[in-house]
Amino acid sequence: MRLPCPYCGERDISEFVYRGDATVKRPDADDPDAARAFHEFVHLRTNPAGWHFEHWYHESGCRAWIVVERNTLTHAVRGAVAASAFRRKVGEVGA
Amino acid sequence: MSGGKSAQSNRLSSGGLIERDITLSFTFDGRRYRGHQGDTLASALLANSVRLVGRSFKYHRPRGVFGAGPEEPNALMEIGVGARRDPNTRATVAELYDGLTARSQNRFPSLAFDLMAVNDRFAAFLGAGFYYKTFMWPAAFWEKLYEPLIRRAAGLGRLAGKPDPDSYEKAWAHCDLLVIGAGPAGLQAALVAARAGARVILADEDFRPGGRLNAERAEIARIPGHEWAERVAGDLAGMKNVRLLTRTTVFAAYDGGDYAALEKVSDHLASPPAHLPRQRLWRIQAKRTILAAGAIERPIAFGNNDRPGVMLASAVRSYVNRHAVAPGKSAIVFTNNDDGWRTARDLIAAGVDVEAIIDPRASEEVGIVREMTGDTPVFTRARVTDVKGVRSVESVEFLNANGRTVRLDADIVAVSGGWNPLVHLTCHRRNNPVWNERIAAFVPGAEMPSGMIAVGAANGAFSTHGALAQGTEAAMRVLNDLSLGQSQIAIPDSEDAPYSISPFWHVAESKARAFVDLQNDVSVKDIAISEREGFRSVEHMKRYTTLGMATDQGKTSNVPALAIMAELTGKSIAETGTTVFRPPYTPVALSAFAGRARGKEYRPLRLTPSHDWAVEQGASFVEAGLWLRPEWFALKGEKTWRQSVDREALAVRKSVGFCDVSTLGKIDIKGRDAGLFLDRVYTNMMSTLPVGRVRYGLMLREDGFVMDDGTAARLGENHFVITTTTANAGKVMEHLDYCSQVHWPELDVHMVSVTDRWAQFAVAGPSSREVLRKIVDEEFDISNEAFPFMACAALTVCGGVEARLFRISFSGEFAYEIAVPASYGDALARAIAQAGKQFSIVPYGLEALNILRLEKGHLTGNELNGQTTAGDLGMARMISPRKDCIGKVMSQRPALQAEDRMVLAGFKAVNAAEELTAGAHFIGLGEEASTGNDQGWMTSVGWSPTFGHSIGIGFIRRGPSRHGERVRAVDLVRGKDIEVEICSPHFIDPQGERLRA
Amino acid sequence: MPEFLLSRKTAFNLDAPVAEQWDGFSLAERTDENVWWLSAPRGxxxxxxxxxxxxxxxxxxxxxxxxxNGEGAVRLAFAGDRQWFLTGKASELPKRLDEACCATDQSDGWVxxxxxxxxxxxxLCRLCPLDLHPDVFGNGSAARSPFEGMLALIACEDASAGRYAVHFQRSSARSFLDHVRHAASSVCGAPVSEPSH
Incomplete structure (x- = not known):
């Protein structure tokens, strides 16, 4: 499988480290509901069968964290952006 | 001893694609034979009338060569000698070379007289799934008798049992078009694409491009097909934009145009040059792929169809046409399709008697022109029921159209049940093949791997013209897709015979066993047993009967088997379907997958800047991750490692020692928000750290457990250098990158790893300052007032060399760490050794380092194992209440704050002579050693030369409040049960007075 | 007068730079090169x-x-998001540049x-998974890539001469060199020069 790093171009998957769902955002620690929010942030994922926005780390290349849009059933990849430029909400899956 | 009756008695006097003026000598089972350049081991054996080449897996039945390619199920041999001996090698694809040594397998004491043939008499008890129903009683006999017996009987070839002496290589290649198979379709496709300038890779498993053109008498553009192939291959080989790979099998199709191929670089060379690898594993990235892999013939099953001399009809043609070998003297052709008739024609042309053509079809169904087989007797509506002869076919019995049994003498039976397109690579991405009624074969399904087109026989088009036309068309489509212009290559003239076939899978009237999977000895009867016992799906049939699970992966047996199962279950073949196809297409040696990653080269080796100096000192090394680090520096006369380690540790405590600590991860952090960023990733405050100071820090994972510890040194307002443990350097960098890029991209923080850039040494012990005074340039004041405990500074040493000094201590002694650019590391080690001479300085290694830190109660990965919290480590107070940090919220989960958690404590044996062991679990005195009574475990132990007894640290419930109490350290693995006293983990200098001297 | 003077060793811990030849291929250690890692702030x-x-x-x-720059004395290679790899004769960076980015002297860390x-x-195709065909990776191209599991930066200086600059981490220098030697021998036959160590 190959991933399109926005800085380095298409590279073999062995250059990357997978992390997981990119749509979950780190909660606010000052929130009164922080304990539950952090538990969900750390432990709960929707794990869809289909399009998924996910974090990958280009460890053997430019060390950028990127968000890849991948279909978990077919491994088709629709694109990738720098993680710092990714703006999507929780649960929002690929178009 | 020269072999056979007369040498090469079956070699035809003319023809063939062999070089008759190059004679090669080889041995098989100790006997010497001759062959020619261009032979395979199989063709050379047949040329020498060697009929018996192996014994079958289960029943040890005599077997001969069956096919002419990778589908071969019988002629499996051990080829090579000594460490290069390879078992289960197909003689049909082994290129003959001078001096080749081959040995048959699976027989004792000899091929001709095999004791295990007795199995054949018990065939009734050894059918499908027999081992699920036998060898059960008495139960005790399994381990002592049955299992060892079965183990000895099982298996085919023997491993050499020696380390592989050859080298293997991996390589990457990129192309616009990958063409798999250099038969007519592949050669034509490659030519069309290459002429238009596309980057083409053409791969073929054979040593000679041409595919079936080398085995048939078909013409292309009015010249022999093999000549056309040679010309085109020659053209292609000379083109700069073409990589022509022969002896290369593309064995896997992965996602996104990614393929793997195995090239046999020097398997065929008697003495390969030293610099060549034996095999090369290619990873190919192709924008488009044309699968021109061809097709493989399948047989028909009938009684005793496994006798030496029963062969695939197309294989007989290969031997006759390509190798100029007649596999026997008189042949019978048994075929349900027109293509099989060609074998009769070619045998006749070669002067071999053809006794009969037996075809189960009605006369009207036979499409082929009869004239080509002259006056050879033809029997339609007929089928072969039995073969007589054991070590070789002697005669054949068949039923004629009137149902009468006829017997004819023959020594070859050429069988054809039709052709199977090689769809394997189209299915590696789960694309089920589709049954095509017209050609009675599976063809590629619709969901092809991205960018792949199947052409020619692989696509079910069996004529030469079909191959050339589809190859041309596919190449033009690819050129168009990739906007690479066009190619004006015409499709050359060739035959376009229709393919006429009537499905026929087995002869029901056979009484003797009719084999379907020759290699695993699975018969039609076994398939019936499987169906009867409920294993009806093809996946179940495969595992229950083991059909298709041998090294030939069922290439000649899968389709007939599923067709027979379809018959038995009353389903259609389309409904029955195939088993899942998975890479590799043919077996690949593990060494090829390893490439250079074997033994010492398994991983890159990271060396410290003082490595060579340490070697000179006689250091003993250990792998710490990818690094090589000295464990101790033995002096002459020291007989045990303990002597060296005790000496080193005592020297540090008494005077001074030094150790290369360059391996610890060092990350340079700069930016306006550097301090703020560190506040968020460490549990304690870092933004308040004054310039010129170092602080110990703890990092948590987001789930509240400790991830790593280290130090942060502030060298400037916006400049920190942090350290990590050696093992976690990469993980921490990944984590910090994640935090700065994903969580807080608005922070101005820049990180770069500087682990390799600095050589760093710990100089530790009461005299360390004196030693450093001689190294640090005199304008820098390193007195206790100017440079107290936990100070840091950028300065210069040895006359202006850039350096950094940190007053930190892992050993617990008064100590410093000094860093210089790595190119000075070797020199600095020598300078420190010299400077410390008057203080009896010693170099110390990892083992002494570990004892020193253990005496002090400092933590390593044993304690920071990812399952412990800051509180467990006695560091709850390091989590600042003033700010959030990674992991803080989750660290407050009630279970992680429970008062009865296993917390860090020290341990010493009540009987001082006892040696503690790490991994021991703590059980109360008088309690049973069970998991219910488990109070904790020992994480690190060592012999303390300072105290003269074994010490340890570990985790135990309510540790800090139980000092003085006694429990037992129970180690069931090493059989120890020792009474220990719980104490502080800080055995030495608990107030840190030495540190602050 | 300092009591001890420190001499420098090359990345392979030798006194002289490494240089080896095969028929059709050569490798030479680059000398007198400073290496700086530059990181520009967002915006x-x-x-x-x-x-x-x-x-x-x-x-x-x-x-x-x-x-x-014109004389080729200093080269700036793209190394990622707002990251640059500066090589050449530059023992100190101009103040203005130092203020416009975070610069880290990495000289001894890279070979x-x-x-x-x-x-x-x-x-190179035995070592590096990148497509180095001149049409795809021609003069002036630079990329970060794994080389046999080690991180490296490769730049194409002259595709027609087959000249490439490769930079990698100091600590694994010998492993890297070994792999290059092996690949060179596999392709070109035995080396025609004496081994450096």
Missing amino acids: GGEAFAAAMRETLGIEPPAAGRFAD GLTLEGAMAREV
Whole structure:
């Protein structure tokens, strides 16, 4: 499988480290509901069968964290952006 | 001893694609034979009338060569000698070379007289799934008798049992078009694409491009097909934009145009040059792929169809046409399709008697022109029921159209049940093949791997013209897709015979066993047993009967088997379907997958800047991750490692020692928000750290457990250098990158790893300052007032060399760490050794380092194992209440704050002579050693030369409040049960007075 | 007068740079090269580019490329998001540049090799998974890539001569060199020079 790093171009998957769902955002620690929010942030994922926005780390290349849009059933990849430029909400899956 | 009756008695006097003026000598089972350049081991054996080449897996039945390619199920041999001996090698694809040594397998004491043939008499008890129903009683006999017996009987070839002496290589290649198979379709496709300038890779498993053109008498553009192939291959080989790979099998199709191929670089060379690898594993990235892999013939099953001399009809043609070998003297052709008739024609042309053509079809169904087989007797509506002869076919019995049994003498039976397109690579991405009624074969399904087109026989088009036309068309489509212009290559003239076939899978009237999977000895009867016992799906049939699970992966047996199962279950073949196809297409040696990653080269080796100096000192090394680090520096006369380690540790405590600590991860952090960023990733405050100071820090994972510890040194307002443990350097960098890029991209923080850039040494012990005074340039004041405990500074040493000094201590002694650019590391080690001479300085290694830190109660990965919290480590107070940090919220989960958690404590044996062991679990005195009574475990132990007894640290419930109490350290693995006293983990200098001297 | 003087060793811990030849391929350790890692702040791209132009005379290159100043003494290679790899004779950076980015002297942390020859790409394809065909990775191209599990930076200096600059981490220098040697021998036959160590 190959991933399109926005800085380095298409590279073999062995250059990357997978992390997981990119749509979950780190909660606010000052929130009164922080304990539950952090538990969900750390432990709960929707794990869809289909399009998924996910974090990958280009460890053997430019060390950028990127968000890849991948279909978990077919491994088709629709694109990738720098993680710092990714703006999507929780649960929002690929178009 | 020269072999056979007369040498090469079956070699035809003319023809063939062999070089008759190059004679090669080889041995098989100790006997010497001759062959020619261009032979395979199989063709050379047949040329020498060697009929018996192996014994079958289960029943040890005599077997001969069956096919002419990778589908071969019988002629499996051990080829090579000594460490290069390879078992289960197909003689049909082994290129003959001078001096080749081959040995048959699976027989004792000899091929001709095999004791295990007795199995054949018990065939009734050894059918499908027999081992699920036998060898059960008495139960005790399994381990002592049955299992060892079965183990000895099982298996085919023997491993050499020696380390592989050859080298293997991996390589990457990129192309616009990958063409798999250099038969007519592949050669034509490659030519069309290459002429238009596309980057083409053409791969073929054979040593000679041409595919079936080398085995048939078909013409292309009015010249022999093999000549056309040679010309085109020659053209292609000379083109700069073409990589022509022969002896290369593309064995896997992965996602996104990614393929793997195995090239046999020097398997065929008697003495390969030293610099060549034996095999090369290619990873190919192709924008488009044309699968021109061809097709493989399948047989028909009938009684005793496994006798030496029963062969695939197309294989007989290969031997006759390509190798100029007649596999026997008189042949019978048994075929349900027109293509099989060609074998009769070619045998006749070669002067071999053809006794009969037996075809189960009605006369009207036979499409082929009869004239080509002259006056050879033809029997339609007929089928072969039995073969007589054991070590070789002697005669054949068949039923004629009137149902009468006829017997004819023959020594070859050429069988054809039709052709199977090689769809394997189209299915590696789960694309089920589709049954095509017209050609009675599976063809590629619709969901092809991205960018792949199947052409020619692989696509079910069996004529030469079909191959050339589809190859041309596919190449033009690819050129168009990739906007690479066009190619004006015409499709050359060739035959376009229709393919006429009537499905026929087995002869029901056979009484003797009719084999379907020759290699695993699975018969039609076994398939019936499987169906009867409920294993009806093809996946179940495969595992229950083991059909298709041998090294030939069922290439000649899968389709007939599923067709027979379809018959038995009353389903259609389309409904029955195939088993899942998975890479590799043919077996690949593990060494090829390893490439250079074997033994010492398994991983890159990271060396410290003082490595060579340490070697000179006689250091003993250990792998710490990818690094090589000295464990101790033995002096002459020291007989045990303990002597060296005790000496080193005592020297540090008494005077001074030094150790290369360059391996610890060092990350340079700069930016306006550097301090703020560190506040968020460490549990304690870092933004308040004054310039010129170092602080110990703890990092948590987001789930509240400790991830790593280290130090942060502030060298400037916006400049920190942090350290990590050696093992976690990469993980921490990944984590910090994640935090700065994903969580807080608005922070101005820049990180770069500087682990390799600095050589760093710990100089530790009461005299360390004196030693450093001689190294640090005199304008820098390193007195206790100017440079107290936990100070840091950028300065210069040895006359202006850039350096950094940190007053930190892992050993617990008064100590410093000094860093210089790595190119000075070797020199600095020598300078420190010299400077410390008057203080009896010693170099110390990892083992002494570990004892020193253990005496002090400092933590390593044993304690920071990812399952412990800051509180467990006695560091709850390091989590600042003033700010959030990674992991803080989750660290407050009630279970992680429970008062009865296993917390860090020290341990010493009540009987001082006892040696503690790490991994021991703590059980109360008088309690049973069970998991219910488990109070904790020992994480690190060592012999303390300072105290003269074994010490340890570990985790135990309510540790800090139980000092003085006694429990037992129970180690069931090493059989120890020792009474220990719980104490502080800080055995030495608990107030840190030495540190602050 | 300091009591001890420190001498420098090369990345392979030798006194002289490594240089080896095969038929159609050669490798040579790059000497007298400083290495700087530059990181520009978010939103500071323009200021960084201006500083680069005015102090070192280099226009920061696009992703996948490098640029050097006229004389070729200093080269700036794209290394990732707002990251640059500066090589050449630059023991100190101009103040203006230092202010426009975070600069870290990495000189001793990296080793540079110049690989050259008609067979260079054939040798490199045993080591590097990138497509180095001149149409895809021509003069002025630069990329970060794993090489046999080690991180490296590769730049194409002259595709027709097959000349490439490869930089990798000091601590694994010997492993890296071993792999290059092996690949070179596999493609070109035994080396025609004496081994450096």
